[in-house]
Amino acid sequence: MKSESIKLIDEKGLRIDGRKPDELRPVIMEVGVLKNADGSAYVQQGNTKVIAAVYGPREIHPKHLTLPDRAILRTRYHMVPYSTDERKSPAPTRREIELSKVIREALEAVIFVELYPRTTIDVFIEVIQADAGTRTAGIMAASLALADAGIPMRDLVAAVAVGKVNGQLVLDINQLEDEYGEADMPIAMMPSLGKIVLLQLNGVLTEEEFKKALELAKKGIMKLYEYEQQALKKKYVEIKPEEV
Amino acid sequence: MPVHVQHRQIVVPGQLLAEGKDVEVKSQHTIYRVGDKLYSAVIGLAEVQNNRVNVIALEGFYFPKVDDVVIGIIIDLGLTSWTVDIRAPYTAVLHANDALNKPFNPLKDDLRRYFDIGDLLVAKISVFDRTRNPILTVRGKGLGKITKGKIVEIVPSRVPRLIGKKGSMINMIKEETKCQITVGLNGRVWIVGSSPLHEEVAILAIKKVERETHTTGLTDRVRAFIREELKMRGITK
Amino acid sequence: MSITPTNLRIVSTLKKHSMASLIEKGLRIDGRRLDEFREITIIPNYIAKAEGSAYVKVGGTVVIAGLKVGVGSPFPDTPNDGVITVNAEFVPFASPTFEPGPPDENAIELARVIDRSIRELRVIDLSKLAIIPGEKVYILWLDIYVFDHDGNLLDASMLAAMTTLLVAKIPKAEVKEDKNVELNKEDKASLPINNKVVTVTIGKVNNKLIVDPTVDEEQILECKLAVSISEDGRIAGMQKMGTGIFTEEEILEAISLAKNASKTLFSKINEAIKKAQ
Numbered sequence: 131m132k133s134e135s136i137k138l139i140d141e142k143g144l145r146i147d148g149r150k151p152d153e154l155r156p157v158i159m160e161v162g163v164l165k166n167a168d169g170s171a172y173v174q175q176g177n178t179k180v181i182a183a184v185y186g187p188r189e190i191h192p193k194h195l196t197l198p199d200r201a202i203l204r205t206r207y208h209m210v211p212y213s214t215d216e217r218k219s220p221a222p223t224r225r226e227i228e229l230s231k232v233i234r235e236a237l238e239a240v241i242f243v244e245l246y247p248r249t250t251i252d253v254f255i256e257v258i259q260a261d262a263g264t265r266t267a268g269i270m271a272a273s274l275a276l277a278d279a280g281i282p283m284r285d286l287v288a289a290v291a292v293g294k295v296n297g298q299l300v301l302d303i304n305q306l307e308d309e310y311g312e313a314d315m316p317i318a319m320m321p322s323l324g325k326i327v328l329l330q331l332n333g334v335l336t337e338e339e340f341k342k343a344l345e346l347a348k349k350g351i352m353k354l355y356e357y358e359q360q361a362l363k364k365k366y367v368e369i370k371p372e373e374v
Numbered sequence: 375m376p377v378h379v380q381h382r383q384i385v386v387p388g389q390l391l392a393e394g395k396d397v398e399v400k401s402q403h404t405i406y407r408v409g410d411k412l413y414s415a416v417i418g419l420a421e422v423q424n425n426r427v428n429v430i431a432l433e434g435f436y437f438p439k440v441d442d443v444v445i446g447i448i449i450d451l452g453l454t455s456w457t458v459d460i461r462a463p464y465t466a467v468l469h470a471n472d473a474l475n476k477p478f479n480p481l482k483d484d485l486r487r488y489f490d491i492g493d494l495l496v497a498k499i500s501v502f503d504r505t506r507n508p509i510l511t512v513r514g515k516g517l518g519k520i521t522k523g524k525i526v527e528i529v530p531s532r533v534p535r536l537i538g539k540k541g542s543m544i545n546m547i548k549e550e551t552k553c554q555i556t557v558g559l560n561g562r563v564w565i566v567g568s569s570p571l572h573e574e575v576a577i578l579a580i581k582k583v584e585r586e587t588h589t590t591g592l593t594d595r596v597r598a599f600i601r602e603e604l605k606m607r608g609i610t611k
Numbered sequence: 612m613s614i615t616p617t618n619l620r621i622v623s624t625l626k627k628h629s630m631a632s633l634i635e636k637g638l639r640i641d642g643r644r645l646d647e648f649r650e651i652t653i654i655p656n657y658i659a660k661a662e663g664s665a666y667v668k669v670g671g672t673v674v675i676a677g678l679k680v681g682v683g684s685p686f687p688d689t690p691n692d693g694v695i696t697v698n699a700e701f702v703p704f705a706s707p708t709f710e711p712g713p714p715d716e717n718a719i720e721l722a723r724v725i726d727r728s729i730r731e732l733r734v735i736d737l738s739k740l741a742i743i744p745g746e747k748v749y750i751l752w753l754d755i756y757v758f759d760h761d762g763n764l765l766d767a768s769m770l771a772a773m774t775t776l777l778v779a780k781i782p783k784a785e786v787k788e789d790k791n792v793e794l795n796k797e798d799k800a801s802l803p804i805n806n807k808v809v810t811v812t813i814g815k816v817n818n819k820l821i822v823d824p825t826v827d828e829e830q831i832l833e834c835k836l837a838v839s840i841s842e843d844g845r846i847a848g849m850q851k852m853g854t855g856i857f858t859e860e861e862i863l864e865a866i867s868l869a870k871n872a873s874k875t876l877f878s879k880i881n882e883a884i885k886k887a888q
Contacts, residue, residue, distance in 0.1 A: 168435065187435070187463035195617060198505070202615035224719045230613035231716040235834075238615065238854035242415060245403060247504050249463045277387050280434020280531065282403050282415035285388030313731075315849075322388035322413065325856035329836070331849035333731050337866060340846055344859060359386045362417050366384050366432065366588050 136310045138295035145307070147176070151300045154290070154350050155263075159270070159361035161278045169279025171361070173271040176304055177261035182271035184279045187249035201246040205234035207268055209257040229265050236269060236318050236327035242282040251281060262308040263291045266316050269328065270358060277362055286362075287327060288355040289318035292343045294333065299343050301350045313339075317347045321355040381422040384588065385414040385429060392427045403437065404429040418531075419588055432588065436462045436530035436560035438499050438508040443517075445525065445558030446510065448493045453480050456489055458497070461530065461560045464507045468497065472511035494520040496556055496564065516556070523554075523566035526577045528584040530561030535587045536580060543583065543593055550600040551576040575603045613716055618708050622830045631831055634816050641670075641825065646868055648823045648875055653770060653883035655778040663779025663802075667771040670825055671761030673705075676753065676771035678779045682742065682792045683750040693740025693749040697726040699757070699768060706760035706826075720852070721765050722755065725772050728808045728839035728848040735776060736803040742784045747792050749781065751802075762826035765837050766876070769810040774880055776802055778887065807842040809876040811869035815855060820865055822872050836862065838869035842877055 139145055149155070155176030164170035167183035174180075187201050196202055207229040211217050222230075237253060253275070255268040266289035273287040293303035294313035308314050313333025319326050335343060377392040379385055391405065391412045399405050404416045405428065414420070418429040436444070438460065446466060450457035456473075458466040470478035473488060489495065496517050497510040512518050528536065537544045537557055548555050553567035553576045563580055567573035579600050586592055630640050637645055649670035657666035663678035685692060699722035703711045714722070729735065740749040753775065755768045780799035784792050814824040814832040824832060833855025839848035846866065851857065857865070 169433070189464060195614070197615070197617055202617065204612050204614045206612040224723060227613070227716050228720045228723050231720055232851070234613040234615070235852065235854045239834075239856045242403075242406070246463050273387075277417050278433055280416055280431050280529075282406075283387045284406065284413070284415070286386065320388065320856070322390065323408070323856075325858060326851070326862060327856055329849060329851040329857070329862065331846060332727050333848075334841070335846050337844075337846065337870070340866065341863065344862070359389075362386050363384050 136306070138307055138310060139298055139300075145295070145300060147304060151298055152346060152349060154302045154353060155304065157354065157357050159274065159357055161274050161361050161365060167275070167279075169275040169277065169281070171271045171274035171278060173267045173274070175263055175267050175302065177259055178257070178263050178267050179259040180255060180257050180264060180267045180271050182253065182255045182268060182275040184251065184253050184272070184275040184281065186251035186279070187246035187281070188252070189248070190250045193248070196248045196250065199247050200243040201241075201249045201251050203234050203238055203241070203243070203251050203253065205230050205237065205253045205255075205272075207233055207255045207257075207265065209260055209264070213257050213260045229268075232328055232330065233265060233269050233272065236287065237272060237276070239325070239327045240273065240283045240285065240287055240320060241276065242284070245282060251276075260305070262303050262305040262314075263316070265289075265328075266291050266318060269318050270354065274358060274361060285320035285322045286355060286358045287318050288321050288351040288358060289316065289328065290347055290350040290354060291316040292347045292350075294335065294339065294343075299339065299346055301346050313343075315343055315347070317344070317351070319348075319351050321351055377422055377427065379420040379422065379427075381420065382588070382590070383420045384417070384432070385420045386417050387415055389414045391420060391429070396425060399427065404431050430534070431531040433529060434531045436460065438462050438464065438466070438502045439559075440499050440502050442499045442559040443496065443556075444499060444510075444560040445494065445496055445520070445556070445562035445564055446560075448489050448491050448495070451485050451491065454478060454485070456485060458495070458510060460508065460510075461527070461562065462508070466497075466499070466508040466510050468495075468510045468512065472500065472509070472513060475513070489519060494525060494564075496520060496558070520564055523564055524573045524577060526563050526565065526580055528561050528563065528580060530559070532584050532587045533557060533559055533561055535592075536563070536583050538593065543596070546593060546597055547576060547579050547600065550597060551579065551604070569609075571607045571609055575600055575607065575609075578603060619830065620706070620708050620826070622827050626827065627831050630828060631816055634819050634821060639821065639828070645819060645821045646872060648872060649825070651770070651876070651879045653774055653879055655774050655884055655887045662781060662799075663775040665771045665774035665778065667767050667774070669761075669763060669767040669770070669823065671759060672757070672763060672767045672826075673759040674755060674757050674764070674767045674771045676755045676768065676775045678775050679752045679754070680781050680794065681750045681752070682747055682784065682794065684746065685741070685748040689737070690745040691741045692737040693735075693751065695726075695729070695735060695737065695751040695753060697722045697729070697753045697755070697772070699725070699755040701757045701760070701764070705757050709760070720850070721768055724765060724810070724837060724839070724848060724850045725755070725769050728769070728810060729772070729776070732806045732808050732839075732841050732847045734773070734804060734806045734808055736805050739803040742792055743786060743790055746790065747784075747786075749784065760826055762829050763812050763823050766810050766812050766823060769808070769839070770876060770880065773807060773809060774883065777804060777807070777880070777884055807877060807880070808839055808847050809873050809880070810837050810839045810848070811872045811876070812837045813865040813868055815857065815861060818861075820861065820868060822868055836865045838866055840869055840873035844870055844873075
């Protein structure tokens with residue numbers, strides 16, 4: 131987070147992209163966008179665009195990498211070189227390694243891995259355009275892709291990042307708000323069960339601010355959850371039986 | 375027992391289906407329970423009947439079960455066994471003993487004479503548990519190498535709809551298209567018809583069932599569809 | 612790519628059960644309460660050749676951090692600030708399960724969590740570390756090495772990092788002809804420190820929360836929450852780790868536990884620094 135101060139909220143309380151503090155960016159979600167993968171999904175939030183694909187459960191060799199009583203997860207979060215303002219080298223950065231880990235750990239809580247011993251479930255997330263909120267969009271795309279692959283889960287995962295700009299908490303930050311703000315808190319949940327699967331804070335909040343940030347995040351998460359459910363059902367509702 | 379979904383409603387992972395201790399659950403892979411509450415684990419169709427709630431998955435792979443008839447493709451050879459792809463998380467094994475009517479001697483004989491890589495076969499799962507890959511056999515009626523006809527693949531979870539109640543859907547398709555059809559429970563279907571045109575219509579009908587699994591009145595619509603397609607191709611019944 | 616770990620150390624089922632049932636009753640296998648830290652030893656300036664260093668032992672976990680100072684170019688988007696980079700390595704002999712090689716995802720995560728806590732709280736006032744603004748600034752390399760793994764590597768590493776920064780002595784920069792900068796090791800000063808930060812890691816076992824898990828306890832944890840706390844009680848960072856889930860109530864309870872436990876950690880740091888002077 132940069133130290134210069136930029137006015138991120140105006141006198142009317144609107145953010146630089148015109149949103150209110152508790153407003154989400156426009157969302158597009160599509161399921162089944164790739165031909166080869168067992169499951170896939172595309173998620174767009176504002177200018178952030180991610181694609182997730184799932185293969186599995188499937189065997190891998192060498193077999194000693196697998197576990198005898200459950201499936202393992204392999205997860206890759208990666209940004210394509212042209213997704214950011216400055217070209218990003220295609221080699222995995224420390225950030226991508228950390229995010230691959232936290233996303234994998236979140237998905238391990240969601241998937242019924244015990245049903246498929248000695249297999250791997252592979253989840254690949256590619257960020258094709260980054261405007262903050264890439265890990266939260268990524269984990270939502272991953273959970274839609276897993277559902278598309280027919281892999282049993284406890285719930286869909288809905289996720290959003292709450293930020294603090296000019297002292298005020300805002301929902302679903304964009305890149306400028308991330309860079310110039312005072313805090314950035316991505317959180318992912320299984321909304322039906324009220325369980326938190328991913329939580330990070332980059333920045334400084336008092337305990338009170340944290341509680342408010344959590345409430346704000348939950349509001350956004352419930353909305354995004356609805357969008358996810360609609361995106362999954364869309365494929366079936368649209369197929370109208372042909373009149374003969 | 376409060377039920378929160380209707381029969382044939384599309385449900386998604388995490389959706390609350392019903393509450394109550396006395397609710398029966400059939401499937402292990404599509405529904406799960408937390409305390410009193412029953413949730414869907416997949417995207418699927420809810421089935422609600424009296425005290426039973428079930429979810430039929432709309433997407434997904436084939437999970438092997440003993441005694442299932444499946445259609446596989448040979449993908450590798452060992453010394454005395456073949457590795458078979460059955461569209462499942464696990465590849466299957468076919469031992470020479472379970473394929474041939476005589477003992478197999480690897481020093482004098484070659485597995486390729488019987489099944490080679492790329493060959494298709496109708497097989498039955500004879501053994502499967504959590505600790506090992508499924509074991510197949512092709513010794514039995516209706517099992518063995520596939521040498522003619524066409525194969526079509528559908529999402530495995532939609533196979534029950536293709537078969538229909540007591541075979542109603544698949545028997546109708548066989549009759550109307552005059553094809554022999556073997557449905558592998560792993561989502562591969564083998565069709566042998568009196569002509570390629572017949573086979574083509576059968577495939578179109580099967581794909582239509584796959585696409586419209588979640589709708590009602592399907593059997594009649596598919597019958598009408600087949601008749602129309604046969605007419606279009608200049609084949610009269 | 613992140614892969615489910617399969618080479619974890621084996622703890623017998625008997626031991627796992629006894630740890631879990633003790634925790635249900637509010638006790639740990641080593642006699643601690645659920646909210647207590649193990650014995651902590653901090654030795655500042657452990658490595659004379661480093662510009663700053665600290666040896667930290669928490670229970671059986673041993674971490675040594677060291678600071679080296681150089682001169683270099685600033686980051687393009689902060690031309691008037693010095694640069695600090697935090698790196699962590701888990702030495703292969705620290706645990707039977709550590710493999711030689713570049714830092715794995717756990718070491719990278721640990722370094723980045725520590726880096727963020729230091730950076731977001733502006734623990735060091737980097738703006739005071741420019742030598743020729745826009746061209747030459749101090750570069751601080753903070754390297755954290757884990758030498759023995761007895762659980763809770765993050766909190767021990769953060770203690771080592773914070774202590775190192777507090778006792779570090781930076782050579783004065785002298786600008787010569789042609790904008791060459793020389794560091795005068797005879798003339799040293801402390802780093803410009805604004806704030807102090809510690810992390811407290813809370814583990815979850817069967818709906819109970821424990822502070823400072825040992826390496827065996829880590830095998831029965833569902834998940835962990837690391838909370839960075841500043842000396843004035845603000846939350847300066849959080850990281851949920853592990854494959855389990857937290858409810859909202861558990862998160863709030865963990866933050867409260869962390870704030871309390873942080874007081875012990877701050878007093879340990881202050882004690883150690885005072886003793887060393």
